[in-house]
Amino acid sequence: MLKLESMKPIEFQCQVNSHKMITPTVFETSFETHQPLPFDAGQFVSVIVPGAGPGGRDLRRAYSIASSPENQHIELCVKIVENGPGTSYLNRLRPGDSLRVLAPYGTFVYEEKSGRTVCFISTGTGIAPFRSMAFSRKFQQNLPPRSYCLLGVRTEDEILYEQQFASIPNMAFIPTVSQPTSDWNGFRGRVTDYLKSVGSDFPWLETEFYLCGNGGMITEVKALLSEKGVSKASIHQEIYYK
Numbered sequence: 001m002l003k004l005e006s007m008k009p010i011e012f013q014c015q016v017n018s019h020k021m022i023t024p025t026v027f028e029t030s031f032e033t034h035q036p037l038p039f040d041a042g043q044f045v046s047v048i049v050p051g052a053g054p055g056g057r058d059l060r061r062a063y064s065i066a067s068s069p070e071n072q073h074i075e076l077c078v079k080i081v082e083n084g085p086g087t088s089y090l091n092r093l094r095p096g097d098s099l100r101v102l103a104p105y106g107t108f109v110y111e112e113k114s115g116r117t118v119c120f121i122s123t124g125t126g127i128a129p130f131r132s133m134a135f136s137r138k139f140q141q142n143l144p145p146r147s148y149c150l151l152g153v154r155t156e157d158e159i160l161y162e163q164q165f166a167s168i169p170n171m172a173f174i175p176t177v178s179q180p181t182s183d184w185n186g187f188r189g190r191v192t193d194y195l196k197s198v199g200s201d202f203p204w205l206e207t208e209f210y211l212c213g214n215g216g217m218i219t220e221v222k223a224l225l226s227e228k229g230v231s232k233a234s235i236h237q238e239i240y241y242k
């Protein structure tokens with residue numbers, strides 16, 4: 001079988017199909033590639049940002065693929081960073097516009113482990129690779145006995161893909177909101193606060209943990225998992241920024 005992780009990334013010419021805001025600060029952009037882009041759920045593309053670097057050189061920015069490998073189009077889920085060259089560029093692209101990406105990159109991929117619980121833990125757009133994993137054929141055709149998707153955001157209007165994750169059998173989608181409005185009835189706090197609150201009810205040692213998003217969250221969650229006795233082999237991570 002073709003080993004995708006070892007596949008050398010190549011450049012793809014792409015055309016944008018759609019651009020839409022999915023929260024007040026996150027947009028989803030969908031595009032097609034000039035030839036099929038084979039990837040494993042969890043991998044990312046490196047977008048070429050033309051002329052945005054020093055001396056007018058091109059820059060590159062990494063984005064996890066948020067759509068499943070079986071999906072016809074590539075979808076990205078991008079948080080707008082003020083004055084950020086990568087996000088400003090992608091946010092300007094509209095249907096019909098072209099872009100170039102190098103892909104596939106990354107070893108943060110979903111690995112089937114029979115009988116094991118799966119726990120995806122993300123902050124913000126760190127949920128993107130989990131959407132690809134959870135809707136991949138690999139996951140859907142052999143659903144884990146139980147799976148969780150934790151998503152940490154500041155305000156409840158930043159929750160991503162809730163309906164979609166909630167529709168997956170055996171999956172609990174748990175948004176945690178650190179600065180909610182008074183109307184919020186869900187969990188208040190960060191993903192680490194949630195994990196501390198579940199205590200021994202959680203099958204810590206029977207679970208594969210996938211962590212994605214900001215580096216601070218990942219460091220804290222790993223420390224907590226280590227206290228619970230979770231082995232390093234059961235923790236998989238992708239850091240977006242420190």
Ligand SMILES: Cc1cc2nc3c(=O)[nH]c(=O)nc-3n(C[C@H](O)[C@H](O)[C@H](O)COP(=O)(O)OP(=O)(O)OC[C@H]3O[C@@H](n4cnc5c(N)ncnc54)[C@H](O)[C@@H]3O)c2cc1C
Nearest residue numbers: 061062063064077078079081084085086087125128240241
């Ligand atoms: C493997 C990998 C996959 C990634 N996938 C995604 C993705 O699917 N969606 C996505 O939005 N970003 C993703 N990122 C982050 C992305 O590569 C850029 O760093 C980000 O879009 C900012 O780029 P910029 O040029 O606009 O801003 P820059 O000027 O480069 O700003 C960088 C700063 O923006 C902040 N920042 C970066 N990413 C985020 C974020 N996601 N949410 C909040 N603040 C952020 C940090 O403070 C960081 O120091 C990924 C990063 C890596 C390494």
